[in-house]
Amino acid sequence: MEDLGRIHQLIVPFMGRDLTFNLDVIVMTWIAIAAMLVFGFLASRNRSRLPGPFQVLGELFVSQLYALTEDALDQERGKAYRPLICALFMFLLFCNWMGLFPHMHEPTKDLNTPLSLGLMGFVIAHYAGIKQKGFKEYAKAYFQPIFFMAPLNIIGELSKVISISFRLFGNIMGGSIIVLVVSHLVFSLVLPPFLNAFFVIFIGAIQAFVFTMLTLVYISVQVN
Amino acid sequence: MEPIRSTQKRYCSTALTLAIVAGGVLILADLKPMGKGMILGTLFSIINFILMAQSISMRMNRSQAKTFFFSIGSIFFRYGLMALPLVASIKLAGIDLLGVVIGLFSIPFVIVSDHILTILLPTRAGQKQV
Amino acid sequence: MAIEGIDLIKAASFLGAGLAMGLGAIGPGVGEGMVGAKACEAIGKNPGEAGLLTRTMLVGQAVSESTGIYSLVIALLLLFVV
Amino acid sequence: MLNDIESWVKVAAFAGAGLSMGLGAIGAAIGEGFAAAKANDAIARSPDSSGDIFKLMLVGQAVAETAAIFALVIGVILLFSNFSAAAPISVAALLGAGICMGFGAMGSGVGSGFPAGEACEGVSRQPAVKGNLTTNMLIGSAVSQTPAIFAMVVSFMLMFINYSGAPLHPTSAALLGAGFATGLAAIGSGLGSGLAAGASCQGSARQPLTSANVTIIMLVGQAVAQTPSIFGLLISFVLMFKSYAPSETLAASIALVSAGLCIGFGGIGPGVGNGMTAQSAVGWVARNVRQEAVLMRTMLVGQAVSQSTAIYAMVIALALIFLI
Numbered sequence: 001m002e003d004l005g006r007i008h009q010l011i012v013p014f015m016g017r018d019l020t021f022n023l024d025v026i027v028m029t030w031i032a033i034a035a036m037l038v039f040g041f042l043a044s045r046n047r048s049r050l051p052g053p054f055q056v057l058g059e060l061f062v063s064q065l066y067a068l069t070e071d072a073l074d075q076e077r078g079k080a081y082r083p084l085i086c087a088l089f090m091f092l093l094f095c096n097w098m099g100l101f102p103h104m105h106e107p108t109k110d111l112n113t114p115l116s117l118g119l120m121g122f123v124i125a126h127y128a129g130i131k132q133k134g135f136k137e138y139a140k141a142y143f144q145p146i147f148f149m150a151p152l153n154i155i156g157e158l159s160k161v162i163s164i165s166f167r168l169f170g171n172i173m174g175g176s177i178i179v180l181v182v183s184h185l186v187f188s189l190v191l192p193p194f195l196n197a198f199f200v201i202f203i204g205a206i207q208a209f210v211f212t213m214l215t216l217v218y219i220s221v222q223v224n
Numbered sequence: 225m226e227p228i229r230s231t232q233k234r235y236c237s238t239a240l241t242l243a244i245v246a247g248g249v250l251i252l253a254d255l256k257p258m259g260k261g262m263i264l265g266t267l268f269s270i271i272n273f274i275l276m277a278q279s280i281s282m283r284m285n286r287s288q289a290k291t292f293f294f295s296i297g298s299i300f301f302r303y304g305l306m307a308l309p310l311v312a313s314i315k316l317a318g319i320d321l322l323g324v325v326i327g328l329f330s331i332p333f334v335i336v337s338d339h340i341l342t343i344l345l346p347t348r349a350g351q352k353q354v
Numbered sequence: 355m356a357i358e359g360i361d362l363i364k365a366a367s368f369l370g371a372g373l374a375m376g377l378g379a380i381g382p383g384v385g386e387g388m389v390g391a392k393a394c395e396a397i398g399k400n401p402g403e404a405g406l407l408t409r410t411m412l413v414g415q416a417v418s419e420s421t422g423i424y425s426l427v428i429a430l431l432l433l434f435v436v
Numbered sequence: 437m438l439n440d441i442e443s444w445v446k447v448a449a450f451a452g453a454g455l456s457m458g459l460g461a462i463g464a465a466i467g468e469g470f471a472a473a474k475a476n477d478a479i480a481r482s483p484d485s486s487g488d489i490f491k492l493m494l495v496g497q498a499v500a501e502t503a504a505i506f507a508l509v510i511g512v513i514l515l516f517s518n519f520s521a522a523a524p525i526s527v528a529a530l531l532g533a534g535i536c537m538g539f540g541a542m543g544s545g546v547g548s549g550f551p552a553g554e555a556c557e558g559v560s561r562q563p564a565v566k567g568n569l570t571t572n573m574l575i576g577s578a579v580s581q582t583p584a585i586f587a588m589v590v591s592f593m594l595m596f597i598n599y600s601g602a603p604l605h606p607t608s609a610a611l612l613g614a615g616f617a618t619g620l621a622a623i624g625s626g627l628g629s630g631l632a633a634g635a636s637c638q639g640s641a642r643q644p645l646t647s648a649n650v651t652i653i654m655l656v657g658q659a660v661a662q663t664p665s666i667f668g669l670l671i672s673f674v675l676m677f678k679s680y681a682p683s684e685t686l687a688a689s690i691a692l693v694s695a696g697l698c699i700g701f702g703g704i705g706p707g708v709g710n711g712m713t714a715q716s717a718v719g720w721v722a723r724n725v726r727q728e729a730v731l732m733r734t735m736l737v738g739q740a741v742s743q744s745t746a747i748y749a750m751v752i753a754l755a756l757i758f759l760i
Contacts, residue, residue, distance in 0.1 A: 364687035365685075365690040368760065369690050371698075371756065372695060372698035372752065373694065373697060373698070375748060376698040376701030376749055377701050379701065379702035379705050379749045380701060380705030382705065382742075382745045383702075383707070383708065383710075383742055383743075383745045383746060386706075386741060386745075387708065387709020387712040387739075389742075390742055391712045391713045391715065391717075394713060394716040394720055394734055395720055397730060398721075398724045398727060398731060399720075401726075404730045408734055408737065411737075411738060415741045415742065416741075419745065422745035423748075425748070426748045426751075430755075433752070433755055
């Protein structure tokens with residue numbers, strides 16, 4: 001129970017300020033990236049018409065997500081964003097499933113990871129909007145329906161970042177706390193495997209998909 | 225009422241067998257209070273299940289408001305019965321609270337796991353339709 | 355427990371912030387759910403227009419979410435400005 | 437009287453037991469009443485299959501009642517246990533435990549009545565599919581119990597963790613807030629999951645061939661509809677396990693209680709709304725199974741957007757806890 005709120009931190013003094021690194025999160029993110037690279041390597045090595053197991057999985061991922069992107073944006077514009085969406089989903093999936101292994105934590109359990117991914121989606125969506133419509137048209141959208149609604153519209157846009165990142169954080173953090181606490185209460189007897197299956201595999205996959213879909217939707221709202 | 229009786233018989237006997245086996249194992253493993261509690265809890269769970277079946281046929285052929293009040297009445301009566309083992313386990317040192325709580329949930333547990341086993345092991349499907 | 359003027363005001367504003375956001379979330383939550391339900395129904399009836407329907411759903415939800423955002427703004431004002 | 441801590445602890449335990457049992461029983465009674473009313477209709481429509489309907493109701497009720505039995509267990513423990521280490525802080529902890537379990541059992545109790553009722557009606561329409569229908573109903577109502585299980589976990593911890601070392605003033609408010617957070621947030625999720633499960637029973641009775649697809653989309657919808665109660669649980673755990681500096685001011689205590697109220701009330705609406713979206717999506721998957729993928733996607737996006745108000749409530753609650 002004691003390790004509920006414990007964080008390994010590395011604090012580096014830098015130009016009069018303290019830079020704080022959450023070591024666990026950084027190492028776990030690296031592991032997720034390494035897992036993605038290994039998966040990509042295994043999936044694309046020895047490509048053939050009779051695909052091996054990894055190639056099947058990889059093709060499934062890529063073709064489904066590409067179709068999804070082209071559904072939401074259109075064929076031409078979708079092409080630019082396909083790799084982004086695909087990579088985002090796979091990264092989140094690997095991150096969320098990391099809690100299955102002992103002594104490993106989900107990097108998404110730390111608010112910094114979802115918040116930075118959410119900010120990334122926000123910046124990309126608005127950049128895409130400006131590029132598509134031109135700055136004037138883009139800015140006009142904020143003065144709908146009347147000009148003095150502009151501050152509220154801006155807060156509404158900013159709150160999307162908060163909602164998308166806190167949703168992921170809250171689900172993953174809540175799930176991992178439930179698994180931890182219930183395992184303590186029942187002395188790790190019967191329930192924990194089922195809880196892990198539900199919260200880590202099922203909820204983790206759903207939330208990774210929801211995060212990706214919402215990023216895609218935000219882009220498509222700005223572009224169309 | 226014949227299908228109800230057979231369903232009852234099946235689930236009650238499974239739950240009782242499971243409870244006696246688990247209770248026996250626990251008693252042999254020197255956790256006597258817990259084993260006793262589990263068997264006691266299962267017994268009351270079975271009594272509750274049987275009373276529930278009796279109340280269902282009484283609740284039919286009435287209006288919605290009457291059904292609601294009848295439901296409340298039957299709930300308070302049955303839960304009063306189920307409170308007995310819990311109170312006993314809190315007051316007496318020889319019966320463990322956790323065992324009783326686990327025992328009280330044995331009937332729903334048996335029902336749900338029976339149906340999930342049917343999905344997982346298709347060979348049971350023929351046996352299932354009683 | 356000493357209750358003085360400034361303490362009372364702070365306590366009241368915290369309670370107000372919590373209730374404003376909490377109760378203010380009920381309406382938009384149910385309303386957006388209804389929008390989603392109707393959108394699913396429309397897609398079930400007319401799958402060809404799925405893209406347009408999803409976009410309409412998002413716009414409708416964004417509009418009905420604005421009351422939730424007003425609650426958020428009020429709650430933040432109560433927390434940090436009062 | 438005011439300084440007699442032991443009797444105050446007793447009063448809190450009795451009040452908590454009353455709240456837990458009373459609210460829990462009302463929820464279960466509403467759910468069972470709904471199921472029985474639907475079963476009445478069903479028997480009136482096809483008296484031949486009354487045996488099957490009775491059997492289905494019995495099995496469904498046994499599972500749907502679980503939430504109320506949780507409330508019973510918590511209520512009896514509160515009534516009859518001797519909380520011997522009667523510290524003043526136990527007053528808040530016991531009251532919080534009762535509130536949490538009572539409200540938490542209410543939503544699941546009402547919600548799990550929906551699948552039982554719809555399944556009874558379904559059997560009267562299509563007696564041939566009763567096996568699939570029973571399984572579907574049982575899975576649906578078992579998953580609808582999850583918010584009540586969260587509430588039970590929080591109540592157990594409130595009752596049995598020893599807080600006597602913690603400073604009385606902000607901590608007692610935090611424990612009360614923890615009870616409100618999980619209990620109230622569980623209402624919406626329990627009700628919403630029940631709506632989804634009911635729609636799936638209706639759908640798989642109308643279109644028996646789609647029953648596997650319907651069960652899958654029901655599970656996804658229910659899992660997402662439970663997010664608000666997971667947020668409530670998260671805030672409860674933060675409130676229970678954070679260590680507080682002693683503070684005599686009213687503001688510090690009120691901030692923690694209102695954090696609990698904020699996420700508690702804030703979870704109700706999104707939970708119900710998510711359930712409504714899932715209900716409609718499940719129903720239309722049953723009718724139009726070829727559009728399963730696009731319906732599932734729309735449902736997830738719709739639910740995710742309608743959750744955002746619960747997330748704002750969680751943000752305000754976290755701000756009340758950590759920034760104040």
